[in-house]
Amino acid sequence: MAKISPTSIKYSIIATFVADGPFQKPDVIGALFGQTEGLLGSDMELRELQKEGKIGRIEVDLVTEGGKTTGEIIIPSALDKTETTIIAASLETIDKIGPTDAKITIKDVEDVRGSKRDYIMERAKALLAGIKNEGMDSSEMGTELRESTRVAKIVSYGAEGLAAGPDVDSSKEVTVVEGRADVVNMLKHGIKNVIGMQGTRFPKTIATLSETKELTLFVDGDRGGNLIAQNVCDNAKVIYITQAPDGKEVEELTGKELLQALRKKVPKLDFFKRSSGRSQRSYGRSERPRRVEETPAENIERRALTDDDRAKLRELESEIKGRNVLVLDESLDIFQNVPASRLGSLKTDKAFILMAGNATGTIIHGAEKLQAKAVAAKTFGKVPETDVELISL
Structure with a gap:
């Protein structure tokens, strides 16, 4: 009997069976050969195909429990897909194995070459990913080595x-910078006394560090950077603040830009005075024109926010659900909980603070119309310039 080469296998016929009584593996093989004999003609006899090496070694696994026998049959095939499926279909005509009634069902005809192609593709991707910087010259190699060390x-x-x-x-x-990517960029350019805050919540480690170190806060060159600066200064002792160029983030700055920004650091009070005087600055982003809203006939005088107010706002943060906006009165009691889209139609003179998960332009415009003192939010989207105070939670 000729043996089928593993490299010649094209398909695997996978079948399951169930029978009413006990039997052994040779009984299954005998049923396959015996009950398909003469069914498809001499050219398609399983026994002859196996002798010619067109059908491989038939594997059988079976288990007998409670008087019933179940199992699986695997037949490797070097035939084409048409002939293989004919052989597979013929197996379902077998109704006895040994002395017992049985039923064989074809579970799958697997394209072995397809599995190999999948393996080849995945392996090729892995090998390709391992080929780094082909054609790199010595200076580039030195640069990469230094950067990887940093x-x-x-x-x-x-x-x-x-x-x-x-x-x-x-x-x-x-x-102090905003995130890990900023730290990586600073290290890449040789600045090693740097730490990232990583996340929206202010880390206590930074507050502790400010008690013994002289902190310089380095924020992105956008409106979000200003909000983060305010939040950090509310929670830690910051000496200096500097900012990336307009519209740029710390993580994307070159070494020269990083050093220039650090040389331009200013005391925190000077930073906030300068920021408040640049209300027309766009920070490199496209902003929608401010809507012309119909304002109440009388301007409403709002009291100033206290440190206790800010602390209570952080306690109320858990009340924010989904995209709804909490409307607070001057006692910081919630008297409205509405979708942001309904702010424009809200009529009240009690709106002191609006709270939201993410403050959008719609919420800012709503706050302006209601003459609210402030908008407090976990995050801020692309918001327009406004006189409403913005509080980062």
Whole structure:
């Protein structure tokens, strides 16, 4: 009997069977050969096909429990797909295995070459990914080696595991940035006394660090950077603040731009005075024109926000659900909980603060119409310039 080469296998016929009594594996093989004999003609006899190496070794697994026998049959085939499916269909005509009634069902005709092609493709992708920087010259190799060494020095710092450079503990001055990507970029350009805040909630590690270090806050060059600066200064002792160029993020700055920005750092009070005087600045983004809203006949005088107010707002943060907006009166009691789309039709003179998960332009315009003192939110989208105070939670 000729053996089928594993490399010649094109398909695998996978069948299951169930029978009413016990029997052995040879009984299954005998049924396959015996009950298909003469059914398809001499050219398609299983026994002859196996001798010619067109059908491989038939594998049988079976289990007998409670008087019933179940199992699986696998037949490798080097025939084409038409002949293979004919052989597979013929197996379902078998109604006895040994002395017992049985039923065989074809579960699948698997294209073995397809599985191999899938493996080849996945393996090729992995090998391609492993080919790095083909044709790199010696100067590029040196640059990559230096940069990889710098990035490798990133450490996990404090209870929150903040991304940081290796010199945070040893330096008197520490630069605080928004996220891990900012830290990586700073390290890539040799600035090692840096730590990232990582996330929307202010980490206690930064507050603790500000008690012993001189902190410089480095924020992105957009409106969100200003909001983050206010939030950090509310929670930690920050000495200096600097900002990326208009419309740019810290993570995308070149080494030269990073150093220029750090040299331009200013005391935090000067930063906020400068920021408040630039109400027409667009921060490099396209903003919608402010809507001309119909305002109430009388201007409403709102009291100033206190530190206690800000603390209570953070306690109310958990009340924000979905895209709804909480409308608070001057006692910071919630008297309306409405979708942002309904703010324009809301008629009240009690709206002191609006709270939302994400503050959009629609919410800012609603606050202006209601003459609210402030909008407090977890995050801020592309918001227009406004006189309404923005509070980051």
